[in-house]
Amino acid sequence: MKAATSPAAIAAPRQSGPGLLNRLQPVTYPLAGIAVMLFVWWLGGEYIASNPDTMIFASFAPGPTFVALWNMLGQASLWDAIGASLYRIGAGLFWGCLLGVPLGILVGYFTTARQMANVPFQFLRMVSPLAWMPLAVMIFDSWNGAIVFLILMASLWPILFSTAHGVKRIDPGWFKVARNLGASGPQMLRRIILPAVMMDMMAGIRLAVGVAWVVLVPAEYLGVTSGLGYAINDARDTLDYSALAAVVLVIGVIGYALDGLCGMLMRRFNWQLEG
Amino acid sequence: MGASISLDGISHRYKPGASTVLEGIENQIGSGECAVLIGRSGCGKSTLLHMMAGLLLPSEGCVRINGRQVVRPSAKWNMMFQKPSLYPWMNVRQNVGLGLEFAGTGKAEVRDKVDQLLDLVGLADSSTVNVQSLSGGQQQRVALARSLATHPDVLLLDEPFSALDAFTRASLQQEVTAICRARGITLVTVTHDIDEAILMADRVLIMTRNPGRIENEMAVPLPWPRDTASSSFQGHRRALMDQFEQSDGVTPLPEPESDRVRFRRVSNG
């Protein structure tokens, strides 16, 4: 802590415009990072445009992309695609939590359950969620259902393993005291176990959101005619490369926002005192 | 209200075939009595206390409280541990009221009782404080209030003050005994500390290990509250130490000499 603050304190008097610069301090480096990213993007665009073989892809560059994005923001089709994708990820995560949290608690709490589940769960976890696609298509009569199932398969494991890990780590004294105070099973679950593992659960959900969002796009390449993944495929088929890049941008921004939201929830539910 | 505890022929192994941790424990603790279990590390004090709390069942024999066999934990016989084990996602008030909440007590009643208890343990101003920001002694006070909230007949203390500084420890020892005596709660305290034993006990039960037995006992008929500096206190202290060493001499362990030097030095200083 001390080592990190003192260089800044020494450097501070050298800054010429103390007010504005100091206030911008926390965002300086992130902004610089974004600038570098845009520059590399622009450089790539220039290179593609200068090469006769790749010239037709020139609209991947930042300029055309932002123009396309601006146009798309005014169109209902983009918002429909976002809505469809968010619905699928929401439904998949919902089922992921509904299965993952109880299973995680079971596996974390009971040694027998843990010993039984270990090999099957580790095995299933290593199977790419997309590998379930053919099976999902057979089981569900709608593509939408199949995609939600894939999101479930992607989000289940992080949630399950994080929750189980959290339960295993619970201070045995907390159980003893609660039993001693006359806690029933449901009371133990609601007042002790769930709050105790809330942080680990949220961390698992955050991981799950990341994986699910990544899996969602390729899942939407298949069958459905809505969602951001479909929008990418559609743009490719119509050779509208600036729209394609714009959708990629939207996917990235939403993913970033979802992760930020999870981070906020984690801080909200964190009972650990800082410092 | 207190309750009598009877230890009926208790023997225990943690696993079939493992070594015998407790053997032939036979004792009665009277209603409202303050009993202290003293003995070296590993002699089975905590094991025995867990049995009284219903958190562990003996492999032979049983614990009876007011004549009824203890088979499960109950808020009527409450155990406190060396660690306060407070719930960090609840504030002081919620921690103290937890047992009442489990019992389905109404909100207003919980509120009143918790207020009284916080007053009793000197934390009336900290009811909404985060328990993680309390000192070790304050945390043990919260744990004490939490244990008292369900009006237990029996309070079982497993070295609950050993992690505290000497001043805090002394005041908590006095307070707990005073509270239990005032409410007629039967108190069983486990300790390594000879002073703590004399300070808190009507009767000291001396345990030996391998296997754990109650080898000897000693009444401490001193008036309350007790003055550690008085000559009668020191007399009992010496007597307990002699008894302890005598009992301990039965077990073939080569360390009593060094312990003796340490004890003596404490009494000189």
Ligand SMILES: Nc1ncnc2c1ncn2[C@@H]1O[C@H](COP(=O)(O)OP(=O)(O)OP(=O)(O)O)[C@@H](O)[C@H]1O
């Ligand atoms: N859960 C357990 N499983 C197996 N053996 C145990 C378990 N708990 C305690 N023991 C053993 O039982 C014996 C008595 O342990 P116990 O904790 O009751 O001793 P103690 O008198 O409380 O010691 P201390 O003063 O160090 O707290 C020890 O030899 C210990 O190794």
Ligand SMILES: [Mg+2]
């Ligand atoms: Mg112990």
